[in-house]
Amino acid sequence: MDFKTQILQGIPAELPLKKTYPKGINRAPKRKDILSVEEKQLAIRNALRYFPEEWHAELSVEFAEELNNFGRIYMYRFKPDYEIFARPITEYPAQSLQAAGIMLMMQNNLNPAVAQHPMELITYGGNGAVFQNWAQYLITLKYLAIMTDEQTLHMYSGHPMGLFPSSKESPRVIVTNGLMIPNHSSPDDWEKYNALGVTQYGQMTAGSFMYIGPQGIVHGTTITLMNAFRKVLKKNESPKGKIFLTAGLGGMSGAQPKAGNIAACITVAAEVNANAAHKRHEQGWVDILVDNMDDLLLRVKKAQKNKEVVSIAYIGNIVEVWERFYEEDIYIDLGSDQTSLHIPWTGGYYPVDVTFDESNRLIREEPDLFKEKVQASLRRQTKAINKHTARGTYFFDYGNAFLLEASRAGADIMAENNIDFRYKSYVQDILGPMCFDYGFGPFRWVCTSGKPEDLDKTDQIAMEVMQEIKEHSPEEIQLQMQDNITWIADAKKNNMVVGSQARILYADAEGRSKIAKAFNDAIAEGKIGAVVLGRDHHDVSGTDSPYRETSNIYDGSQFTADMSIHNVIGDSFRGATWVSIHNGGGVGWGEVSNGGFGMLLDGTTEAEARLKKMLFFDVNNGIARRSWARNEGSLFAIKREMERSPNLKVTIANLVDDKLLENLF
Numbered sequence: 182m183d184f185k186t187q188i189l190q191g192i193p194a195e196l197p198l199k200k201t202y203p204k205g206i207n208r209a210p211k212r213k214d215i216l217s218v219e220e221k222q223l224a225i226r227n228a229l230r231y232f233p234e235e236w237h238a239e240l241s242v243e244f245a246e247e248l249n250n251f252g253r254i255y256m257y258r259f260k261p262d263y264e265i266f267a268r269p270i271t272e273y274p275a276q277s278l279q280a281a282g283i284m285l286m287m288q289n290n291l292n293p294a295v296a297q298h299p300m301e302l303i304t305y306g307g308n309g310a311v312f313q314n315w316a317q318y319l320i321t322l323k324y325l326a327i328m329t330d331e332q333t334l335h336m337y338s339g340h341p342m343g344l345f346p347s348s349k350e351s352p353r354v355i356v357t358n359g360l361m362i363p364n365h366s367s368p369d370d371w372e373k374y375n376a377l378g379v380t381q382y383g384q385m386t387a388g389s390f391m392y393i394g395p396q397g398i399v400h401g402t403t404i405t406l407m408n409a410f411r412k413v414l415k416k417n418e419s420p421k422g423k424i425f426l427t428a429g430l431g432g433m434s435g436a437q438p439k440a441g442n443i444a445a446c447i448t449v450a451a452e453v454n455a456n457a458a459h460k461r462h463e464q465g466w467v468d469i470l471v472d473n474m475d476d477l478l479l480r481v482k483k484a485q486k487n488k489e490v491v492s493i494a495y496i497g498n499i500v501e502v503w504e505r506f507y508e509e510d511i512y513i514d515l516g517s518d519q520t521s522l523h524i525p526w527t528g529g530y531y532p533v534d535v536t537f538d539e540s541n542r543l544i545r546e547e548p549d550l551f552k553e554k555v556q557a558s559l560r561r562q563t564k565a566i567n568k569h570t571a572r573g574t575y576f577f578d579y580g581n582a583f584l585l586e587a588s589r590a591g592a593d594i595m596a597e598n599n600i601d602f603r604y605k606s607y608v609q610d611i612l613g614p615m616c617f618d619y620g621f622g623p624f625r626w627v628c629t630s631g632k633p634e635d636l637d638k639t640d641q642i643a644m645e646v647m648q649e650i651k652e653h654s655p656e657e658i659q660l661q662m663q664d665n666i667t668w669i670a671d672a673k674k675n676n677m678v679v680g681s682q683a684r685i686l687y688a689d690a691e692g693r694s695k696i697a698k699a700f701n702d703a704i705a706e707g708k709i710g711a712v713v714l715g716r717d718h719h720d721v722s723g724t725d726s727p728y729r730e731t732s733n734i735y736d737g738s739q740f741t742a743d744m745s746i747h748n749v750i751g752d753s754f755r756g757a758t759w760v761s762i763h764n765g766g767g768v769g770w771g772e773v774s775n776g777g778f779g780m781l782l783d784g785t786t787e788a789e790a791r792l793k794k795m796l797f798f799d800v801n802n803g804i805a806r807r808s809w810a811r812n813e814g815s816l817f818a819i820k821r822e823m824e825r826s827p828n829l830k831v832t833i834a835n836l837v838d839d840k841l842l843e844n845l846f
């Protein structure tokens with residue numbers, strides 16, 4: 182049966198044979214066994230409702246087996262036999278081009294070259310799911326294949342609730358992931374309701390079909406490093422020969438040396454796991470591997486002297502590097518840490534003076550002792566960092582809970598007021614005030630023809646648009662514009678495309694709209710095929726997350742979720758092709774509300790009207806909220822936008838003289 186026929190049949194008419202799992206595929210970890218016997222029965226009852234009754238006896242045994250072995254029912258038997266990847270859009274069976282664009286993006290998120298655990302429909306982050314099971318996948322793709330431009334598919338955490346009549350202007354798909362009644366949103370609730378098959382963790386771009394591989398994290402890290410250097414370097418000084426010291430060469434942390442090379446500095450990344458370091462070296466993500474301290478010192482001094490752009494992986498513990506560099510008087514310009522301190526007791530952070538293997542033994546056999554060692558190591562690391570920062574090093578937290586765990590370990594990490602930390606996080610100090618507050622965020626697009634030439638053409642178009650905008654941009658955003666012009670000019674050279682022909686580019690509201698309009702024109706003129714627009718959720722407006730995206734909001738509203746909800750509703754009636762809103766993503770279930778969109782550009786005047794309305798709101802919603810929180814860059818950006826757009830009227834905050842408050846209470 183060919184690909185199109187298989188899509189159109191949805192759940193097959195005949196029960197497919199039971200499958201054995203192929204070898205060598207990265208499998209999702211076994212989930213917590215959290216359900217009672219009655220709840221396990223409910224999970225089976227829930228799973229069987231996708232299938233005709235005559236299959237139930239056979240499937241119930243198999244699903245019970247999956248639940249026992251994996252903690253979830255993935256319905257592996259129903260995984261289709263065709264290859265899953267982003268095909269050219271014309272290869273999808275569809276009545277609606279918009280729906281075909283969505284199928285393409287879903288398949289990209291499940292492509293084994295892109296997805297972390299493709300058999301379990303997990304795209305990234307260990308638990309970022311596109312669907313909970315293969316039945317949901319089959320039914321959803323069938324709905325998308327038969328739907329018209331006057332219907333909308335409503336998806337509840339991967340479950341296709343159905344096609345409902347709507348209009349041409351409506352989104353084709355509405356996605357919700359992991360939404361819970363707030364008092365039932367603890368991490369164990371996720372385990373339980375996910376195991377029951379009624380909710381899923383969509384992470385950020387996994388559950389909204391907008392993941393494009395590691396390119397996104399490299400660009401974000403590059404922007405962070407470039408701006409961090411600007412905070413510490415004198416005008417006209419370059420990062421060449423300056424040191425960025427960090428830890429971790431794992432999933433996301435592995436992007437650091439690549440980003441350091443693009444930002445043109447010396448990156449020293451310590452990694453205790455030799456396999457992880459070798460893997461990054463083989464993949465070309467880090468230039469040099471060093472496995473002893475003396476060689477590291479020699480190589481770093483040479484790189485400093487010759488003002489090199491180079492990335493060096495040190496196979497060893499980060500604490501040793503902070504300490505020895507101090508003794509050797511090696512000046513560190515930027516310091517950070519990307520060990521997995523969000524999970525410190527299970528291998529996220531390896532303590533100094535304990536070998537990697539011994540640590541792994543302690544984790545299993547002496548967890549209390551391991552915890553003590555981790556905390557002692559964090560105190561030592563902080564002490565060494567503090568000595569460097571006293572000399573002038575700029576240290577920032579990279580969203581990995583370093584400051585939090587160091588404080589819990591009793592390290593000397595608190596500010597004088599004993600409320601704040603000594604150091605800021607990358608969003609508080611860098612991405613928030615320099616990018617998000619002005620509207621710059623991770624805009625992205627996918628060329629649905631699948632042709633690399635189309636991606637080249639869109640890179641060129643985007644660069645020309647950015648260059649033109651920069652000409653008349655105010656001083657306040659000149660640097661941001663230049664960084665993004667540099668990024669897009671080198672994008673192809675950086676060779677980061679995995680899966681679909683996709684690109685990421687930090688752009689503001691004006692940039693995103695103008696680039697999208699130029700793409701739509703190029704499609705109309707037949708120069709390129711249709712394009713899907715989207716963005717990461719780690720952006721200006723889409724995400725309320727008090728310890729990350731909205732950590733530089735200081736009016737108390739960082740603990741509210743209004744912005745992300747307004748964003749998804751606002752985008753949905755302004756022309757998005759699909760919208761999504763999720764509980765959880767990056768920092769954890771219950772900790773963040775985040776949403777995204779996708780928009781298919783097909784070269785029509787309708788697409789032009791949609792992109793103008795929606796992209797304007799999608800960015801300015803967040804700028805308005807950030808300006809109401811009195812953020813300086815956003816006050817500037819929203820006033821400027823109101824001058825350009827007479828229909829925009831935003832409530833502007835009056836600033837208060839703090840002296841007035843001193844003796845009030």
Ligand SMILES: NC(=O)c1ccc[n+]([C@@H]2O[C@H](COP(=O)([O-])OP(=O)(O)OC[C@H]3O[C@@H](n4cnc5c(N)ncnc54)[C@H](O)[C@@H]3O)[C@@H](O)[C@H]2O)c1
Pocket residue numbers: 428429430431432433434435451452453454457497498499500519520521522523524528529530531532533579580581582729767
């Ligand atoms: N945007 C963001 O906020 C953002 C971006 C990237 C990563 N992060 C955070 O960074 C952390 C790392 O993410 P990841 O995907 O790379 O995780 P990962 O677990 O794949 O990688 C972390 C690496 O650190 C190494 N490591 C642990 N302790 C060490 C030590 N003392 N010295 C040297 N190496 C050590 C581990 O061996 C591991 O390879 C996570 O907490 C993640 O949430 C946040």
